[in-house]
Amino acid sequence: MIEVQGLTKRYGSKVAVDDISFSVDEGEIVGFLGPNGAGKSTTMNILTGYLSSDIGTVKIGGFDILDEPDQAKQKIGYLPENPPLYMDMTVREYLDFVYDLKKTKIPRKRHIEEICKTVKITDVYHRLIKNLSKGYKQRVGFAQALIGNPEVLILDEPTVGLDPKQIIDIRNLIKDLGKKHTVILSSHILPEIQAICDRVIIINRGKIVADDTAENLSANISTDHRLMVTVEGPENEVYKTLSTLPGMQQVTTLGNRGSGSFEYSLEAKEGVDVRRELNKRLAARNWPILALKSNELTLEDIFLKLVSLDTDVEKYIKPSESTKKAVAESVLGSQEAEATQEGRDTFWEDRQKAKESDVPDDDEEDMSEDAEDDAAAADAEDGSSDDNTKENGGEQ
Amino acid sequence: MAAVLRREFSSFFKSPIGYVYLAVYFLIAGFYFWMLVASQSPDISLVYSSLFLFSCILVPILTMKLFSDEKKQKTDQLLLTSPVSLSSLVYGKFFATFFVYGIGVSITVLFTLILAAFGEVDWMVMIGNYLGLLLLGAAMIAIGEMISSLTESQIIAVILSLIVTVLLLLLDSVVSMLSIPFLSDIIAAISITQRYNDFVNGILDISNVIFFVSIVVVVNFITVRILEKRRWS
Numbered sequence: 001m002i003e004v005q006g007l008t009k010r011y012g013s014k015v016a017v018d019d020i021s022f023s024v025d026e027g028e029i030v031g032f033l034g035p036n037g038a039g040k041s042t043t044m045n046i047l048t049g050y051l052s053s054d055i056g057t058v059k060i061g062g063f064d065i066l067d068e069p070d071q072a073k074q075k076i077g078y079l080p081e082n083p084p085l086y087m088d089m090t091v092r093e094y095l096d097f098v099y100d101l102k103k104t105k106i107p108r109k110r111h112i113e114e115i116c117k118t119v120k121i122t123d124v125y126h127r128l129i130k131n132l133s134k135g136y137k138q139r140v141g142f143a144q145a146l147i148g149n150p151e152v153l154i155l156d157e158p159t160v161g162l163d164p165k166q167i168i169d170i171r172n173l174i175k176d177l178g179k180k181h182t183v184i185l186s187s188h189i190l191p192e193i194q195a196i197c198d199r200v201i202i203i204n205r206g207k208i209v210a211d212d213t214a215e216n217l218s219a220n221i222s223t224d225h226r227l228m229v230t231v232e233g234p235e236n237e238v239y240k241t242l243s244t245l246p247g248m249q250q251v252t253t254l255g256n257r258g259s260g261s262f263e264y265s266l267e268a269k270e271g272v273d274v275r276r277e278l279n280k281r282l283a284a285r286n287w288p289i290l291a292l293k294s295n296e297l298t299l300e301d302i303f304l305k306l307v308s309l310d311t312d313v314e315k316y317i318k319p320s321e322s323t324k325k326a327v328a329e330s331v332l333g334s335q336e337a338e339a340t341q342e343g344r345d346t347f348w349e350d351r352q353k354a355k356e357s358d359v360p361d362d363d364e365e366d367m368s369e370d371a372e373d374d375a376a377a378a379d380a381e382d383g384s385s386d387d388n389t390k391e392n393g394g395e396q
Numbered sequence: 397m398a399a400v401l402r403r404e405f406s407s408f409f410k411s412p413i414g415y416v417y418l419a420v421y422f423l424i425a426g427f428y429f430w431m432l433v434a435s436q437s438p439d440i441s442l443v444y445s446s447l448f449l450f451s452c453i454l455v456p457i458l459t460m461k462l463f464s465d466e467k468k469q470k471t472d473q474l475l476l477t478s479p480v481s482l483s484s485l486v487y488g489k490f491f492a493t494f495f496v497y498g499i500g501v502s503i504t505v506l507f508t509l510i511l512a513a514f515g516e517v518d519w520m521v522m523i524g525n526y527l528g529l530l531l532l533g534a535a536m537i538a539i540g541e542m543i544s545s546l547t548e549s550q551i552i553a554v555i556l557s558l559i560v561t562v563l564l565l566l567l568d569s570v571v572s573m574l575s576i577p578f579l580s581d582i583i584a585a586i587s588i589t590q591r592y593n594d595f596v597n598g599i600l601d602i603s604n605v606i607f608f609v610s611i612v613v614v615v616n617f618i619t620v621r622i623l624e625k626r627r628w629s
Contacts, residue, residue, distance in 0.1 A: 045473075048473075048477040049476070049477055050473050050476050050477050050627070051627055051628075052627045052628050069479070070479040070481070071479075073477060073478060073479040074479045076477065078473070078474075078477045080470065080473045082470045082473075084469070084470055084471040084472075084473045084474035084475075085469075085471070086403070086407070086469070086471055087469070088407055088410040088411060089403075089407075089410070093406075097399055097402070097403045098474070098478075100398065100399030100402075101399045101400070101474070101475070101478045101480060102478050102479060103479060103480075144474065
């Protein structure tokens with residue numbers, strides 16, 4: 001439905017979008033994630049034809065946005081970061097205007113009524129947009145994007161300024177729309193992306209750093225083997241017991257949690273699961289465990305890891321096929337990247353090795369080794385996700 | 397184009413701009429008509445020749461917000477991402493402004509009717525003058541619209557438009573000062589005042605009509621290019 005090839009956009013000497021390529025299939029909901037200034041809005045503006053890219057092509061439903069703009073734009077509903085509202089119009093006048101502007105063929109009255117019902121602005125239908133609250137303005141903007149029933153919806157931070165209930169409404173709405181439409185949305189709010197999107201594209205400094213499902217991203221990022229445990233019992237003795245667990249690397253007391261209980265942070269060796277032994281020993285001394293949780297990475301942690309590091313992020317994630325392809329394409333050019341999957345894999349390994357030898361810093365060396373170990377472990381087990389689920393079950 | 401035209405036209409009357417413009421225009425036109433009646437002259441051309449200057453000065457008030465405000469309010473994102481060509485955007489806004497201008501100018505028709513009630517009126521002179529004033533306004537609107545597309549600020553747009561207008565009006569005095577015949581010929585050829593005076597004097601020269609229409613077409617074309625260029629920068 002949407003095909004983006006080698007998009008590059010410069011503002012003066014600053015590269016806002018740097019050689020971005022991806023494609024979105026029909027009925028997919030894709031989330032754009034990235035810190036401020038990463039190039040999300042610029043990308044979206046290029047997709048909708050508001051800006052033009054310096055290099056690269058955008059095709060919407062087979063129509064090039066530059067060569068056949070009218071056909072391509074007809075297929076897009078766009079909600080920019082600031083909803084493009086005319087403050088001096090009423091909601092009714094505004095939606096009528098957008099209806100005419102988009103040359104919509106669907107019967108006017110019913111179509112607009114339906115949209116108002118879906119985004120819940122029927123009660124402000126006759127009011128001036130100027131006097132509406134931010135949440136209502138946002139929803140009028142949303143309504144505008146829906147007019148004409150476009151096949152593709154491009155939403156730049158659609159839930160900004162809404163109250164929690166409205167956010168849930170809008171999320172459900174987007175999910176519903178995703179059944180019939182292709183949706184691209186951007187957001188800072190990670191749970192939102194996790195809740196709505198089939199696929200996440202993380203952008204940083206104008207480049208795609210990850211392109212995968214949210215689950216894969218969480219599963220593949222290198223995790224530490226840390227547990228947080230709250231135990232009721234004398235601090236020193238509990239500490240000793242914990243330290244002597246087989247495979248334990250480090251135990252830290254985090255503090256008193258009231259009524260004679262203390263919280264500890266445990267760091268086990270790679271691949272060792274200490275939870276069963278932990279439970280047995282503490283039970284033997286009659287010290288009840290009040291809380292036990294693992295420090296598994298959420299999408300939020302992954303995101304922070306990906307965007308806060310200046311070094312290459314690729315080594316923190318086990319790359320999926322699409323990421324590999326995207327990176328291979330950006331480096332080798334599309335021709336060679338078209339080559340076989342093995343080709344991409346070899347390329348990827350070479351690249352990783354080259355990177356490791358480049359890194360002089362010890363800490364980073366360690367991290368990359370960890371990442372490799374992880375990747376290797378995941379490869380060996382092949383069905384590592386099964387194991388993950390078992391572990392999760394065990395925790396709860 | 398019709399959608400843009402309708403919205404733009406109605407937006408003039410959702411803010412005070414449309415009303416203030418028309419009130420001032422009617423006031424000035426009314427004043428000159430009163431002068432005419434007081435001097436007991438039946439020659440309506442005198443009103444038209446006085447309105448020339450004020451039309452030029454008042455038009456920037458109408459055109460200042462056309463594109464600058466869209467950019468500032470970010471509503472241009474809606475216009476530029478909808479399946480509407482840039483030229484229909486530009487012409488939609490152009491005609492919306494032109495209609496408001498036309499309402500102002502049409503007060504002179506009323507004056508002619510009043511004169512006709514009390515004596516003989518040369519209708520052809522009146523029609524020629526009316527046409528001349530409309531064409532002049534169209535050219536000034538196109539220029540103001542172009543300047544509005546250059547900036548985000550209405551204030552800058554209105555000041556720039558006024559400067560351009562004044563420069564255009566001063567062209568004739570420049571001609572009289574210049575001693576280089578070649579240069580003064582060129583400037584005389586693009587002088588708006590000269591062309592307009594032909595209308596006032598009752599000469600309906602087709603080349604004058606084409607002159608004003610081609611200003612509109614060329615300047616609107618430049619506006620389209622400016623908008624197109626903005627997309628690339």
